[in-house]
Amino acid sequence: MTTADVYLQQCINGLSLGAMYALLALGFTLVYGILELINFAHFNVFMVGSFVGLGTLSLFGVVPGAASLSGFMLAAVLLGTLLVTMVTSGALGVAIERIALRPLRDVRGPAAMITTIGVSYVLFNLVLLVLGADSKNFPTPLPSVSFAIGGAVLRLREILIWAVSLVLMGLLTWFVQFTRMGRAMRATAQDPEAARMMGVEVDRVIIMAFFLGSALAGAGGLMFGLYYNFTSYIIGFTAGLRAFTAAVLGGIGNVPGAMLGGLIIGLVEAMGGQLISASWADVIIFSILVLVLVFRPSGLLGRVAPNKS
């Protein structure tokens, strides 16, 4: 591999990471845009999502070591798994909102944020206690087809991540821009009080934000497993923080911003790992977070959040 090939390869890796972070960042952004709440539970909804994906695949008979699928079977299994994972994760998000967060909606101060930390901890430790601390192998239903671009390798799994992320983000954008519910969500993000007075059912908007965000996080979790071939109870923390950084970088509350931020953070992680050292990746990403917050708190594309000063 020449140096250029190495960078091209890191670019491919970075874009795949970035697509995953973008899916996760969207959940932060949707909830923050409406409630002004950093939802720490989101970290581990992503982690639970990857386990749900693993379980669903094994229900379809796809277990580690099994032969890879192709054609219609592959598409059907992947689509089915994706749907089940997204709906289950979305339901988890809705349950969290309903049980732990709604009673605190009008409480000032950090109470709601502290609660999301508690919920995140509960999810994390439940998975740890029930499924154990060892990381679990993920099956590889994708045939090992790859394409050579110069010296770099583009595998099918990368194409899959990009495709799934693009389609989901496209659907989300369409939903937010063109549906009745999407309009209600945008109105609530601008001014919850006015939206309520105009007949928007804010409760339903909030539930929808949690459902969509968590479903996307679940999809991200499934992608994580298919990409890295493993999952573990610890994957939520690092990925969650990076995705949050991505959301802030793009402009929190801003849907296209979360996608852009995700891609940038993914590329930074891959390139930073190449140029400096992978063990400093977190330090680099947090430095970005602090710099953005201090010098451009509205992010690259502008912040969208209710005005609750």
Next chain:
Amino acid sequence: MKGLFARPAARRAGLALLILGLLAFPYAEGNDADIDSMANAACYAALALGLNIVVGFAGLLDLGYAAFFAIGAYFYGVFTAFQVMPHWSSFWQPFAMLHLVEKLNQGSGDVVHFTLSFWLALPLAALVAAGCGVLFGAPTLRLRGDYLAIVTLGFGEIVPIVARNTPSVTNGAAGLNGVQAPSLFGYNFNVQAIPYYYVGLALVALLMFVSIRLRDSRIGRAWMAIREDETAASAMGVDRTRLKLLAFAIGAAFAGASGVFYIAKLQTATPDMFGFPVSVMILVMVVLGGMGSVWGVVVGAVLLTLLQSWFLPDLTDWTHALGEQIGSQWLQQIDFARSTELIFGVLLVLMMLFRRDGLIPAARGSAALSFEQQNVAGVQRGGFASTEAAEVLGFAAPGVGNLLEVRGVTVRFGGLTALNKVDLVVPAGGVVAVIGPNGSGKSTLFNVITGLVAAESGSIRFNGAEILGLPPHTILARGLARTFQNIRLFANLPVLDNILIGQHARLRTGPIGAVLRGPGTRGEERAALLRARGIAGLFGNRLTPRLQQTVSHLSYANRRRVEIARALASRPRLLLLDEPTAGMNPAETLELAEQIRSLHKLGLTVLLIEHKLDVVTQLADTVVVLDHGDKLAEGRPDEVRRNEEVLRAYLGRAAREALDAA
């Protein structure tokens, strides 16, 4: 129970008993492991006290608090373990004489071994951690509260990563070994439990003392003001950034000292000991005990430490025994210790949902005045017109010329021009009223004068000096105090504290003075308390009987009065009142108008926004009319009342024609 401990004598006796019990504990309990658990509990209590200052007092959610714990620990560890050992040279000679280093002979030559004393390391580590807190906090504390949480979380992650990635100093992931045990008068603590227990106890006692002294001072009041309403706090003279930084630094200092204690006891330090789980555990301790409650967080820390070292292992043993009895394999395999973090998570959620104030809620009471002091305050209850009122309020003479000159001020929010080249003059000793329809820019005018909103262009001179661009607390210190249209009091604090916070800019006590509480500080506090009571007394029996009541329990009109009292407490030269009589009935409106007139007579210059035109006519020398950000008219009340354009803005053209026809 509560009634019993409300009496100072009973409280003192209870405290004495508690101290005796704690001192006797190691001798009653012979088991070293249990004494060690208590020493650990003391360490976590010290940490919880520090986090309580940040989260409980100042309301800043810090999720990376363990970073400062790590900084203190590594500071002591690096300077005593056999890790960093430069070559010996004569440079080290003076340090050796101070017993800070010693010369070691290693095969290849002489090297330096640091032997920093534990007792010296405690305050030094506190200083170093506080310094790191300031360095880290300075750029980030200006952020909104929720962003601060995530940034501190990041910081908490970075510090262990740095420790892991700099093995030459910290020995990387393997960690420091052979950290020096403390010794006192030649007696080495080594790995015995009892001496650490007593050191831990002393540390907690000291930090509790510092916490309580800070809480009941000008500093503590300012922190709580920030926690309750940052904008109002800064408009009442609290320098937000400085005080947040102070809370952050003091919290970090507590953690730094705790870190020294912790690894001196353990004699080893690895990066994993200071990760996110530790930050969360300390947060759970604070939340469980009660945010802002000094005794509460100590109890929370002790409970949770003992939960881990006593209750859960015991519970596991009992379950195993039960499993053996009934022959259940499953029961014999349960290990409750593994569920500690699950319990933490559940606790966080349950406490937030059902008991946000914690097990021992922070009740805020101020020291009661003595009988004589009460009487002194009682004499002053003569209302605003009395001669005592002048003394209590202490206004300076109004002076001559223009007190406030607003020239060509323009404020834009996005595409909306809220104020368009507005000019306004308030002569010293005058009363100027600003009127105008809703959305005409009146409140924006107040916000730009008091520094809450930035102007695009123009100039605002107060007493001859430019104040545009100054932060709100500096503007208040210059002598401009305000009230808010939608009342912004510190809702969870008592009336008295609200008025005391109004005096913030006029008092001098700093953090050190607050802790030492010398005669100067005590005198200042006493005077402030008297003055606050005096100001409350000006409102007759409206506020005086309610001084200890939480503001959120007051009636609407009384809240307005508290807000005016709070503004008066800052000894203003110009008082800005934003719709002071809104929501008051005619009798209350009349009373307040009378009081404003009395204040004016006492030398106060007033600028007010008011919708009730009879109040305006009664009080104001000059009326300024705003409409859509433009100044429409200015003049004496009766002139403005007849002004054509004003009538059109208020009533519309048709109404004017109807009026003419009639």
